Amino acid sequence: MTQRYSPELAEQMKKRRYWFCIDGQRLTSARAVNDYLGENLCHAAWRADLIADSGGESMKIGDRTRTVPLGKHAIYLERREDVSDKSMKDYSAACNKLRQAGWSEAELEELGDGQLYQEYRAEISRQKLAIPLFDHREIRYTRAEIRPAQGRFRKLVMSNWENRCAITGTRMALEAAHIIGHAKKGAATIENGLCLAADLHTLMDSGHLLIERNQVRFSDQAKADPRYAAIEGVSLRTPLHPVCLP
Incomplete structure (x- = not known):
């Protein structure tokens, strides 16, 4: 104010x-x-x-x-109408969680309430699924230590993938993910971004999903779910601007 x-x-x-x-x-x-x-x-x-x-x-x-x-x-x-005291408390708690994850005040300000709560739930999921997989395989994917995608980066990535998931093509519950994360010095550029459905973003963040030769691979745990087994091996959709995959 x-x-x-x-x-x-x-x-x-x-x-x-x-x-x-x-x-x-x-x-x-x-x-x-x-x-x-x-x-x-x-x-x-x-x-x-x-x-x-x-x-x-x-x-x-x-x-x-x-x-x-x-x-x-x-x-x-x-x-x-004003928001209720409970809604205000929930909103503040969600903002504090995202601040702890590295979001700036300017980035939080850009979010509508619905998007803020979606990012908050995604952050909770990321913290629950923090154990990396695929780390010791001969062919390794550089696991992104993904901080929730933000600001200008989000807009660039969403636009590049035409507001559709890079894997499934859905328009629902989308997030922008860094291919190479901040911890690995990944840049917030259009070449380093995938538009993913929120559940797929979480799986990639925790190492249960990797992209190999432009195809999707899941961990055995993820493939136990028929939803993910059905898209094992599919190729990524084609973005408007090429991205850099390992």
Whole structure:
């Protein structure tokens, strides 16, 4: 929040939610607006100033801020129902977990609530499946010590794979994964990214999935699940821009 608010009022304002109304559309989050615009123009300080200039704490449910230009577009915010104390506690816990995993405040700010909770659940899964496999085989895959993909890297990877999983082609529950992770000095570049369904990302993170000669291989444990046995050996889909696989 901006310094227009006291610490007590800033805490109260965190519970408030606003619709983002742009070009006749009602969006639920700053991330959705930024995705719509194609650039990061709708940030926290900008929103706080707009709300403060339009009445701040005196705004009631249904009240609107003034309409302002944002790039080539016009936007206003509309006050909606506050979140509950429990929801606020759950939200804070999810943010703290992702901060511990290395997410910055700017990266957390880009996430809508739904995406934040998805990344939080994925991080919990990664911590539960932390034992690496394939580490002692003759043909080795450099296991990515994957931190959840973030910010600009996520956008580049998702776009490169046309918002579809590189293995299954699904559009559901997608995440951006580093091929070579941060611990191995992997770069946050389009060549080092795979768009994967969340469960496949978790399996790759824990070493139960590897890519060998552009084909998918699973551990014996993973192949015990018919879902993964059915896609053992399939080839990766073709991205728009080539990626670098070991």
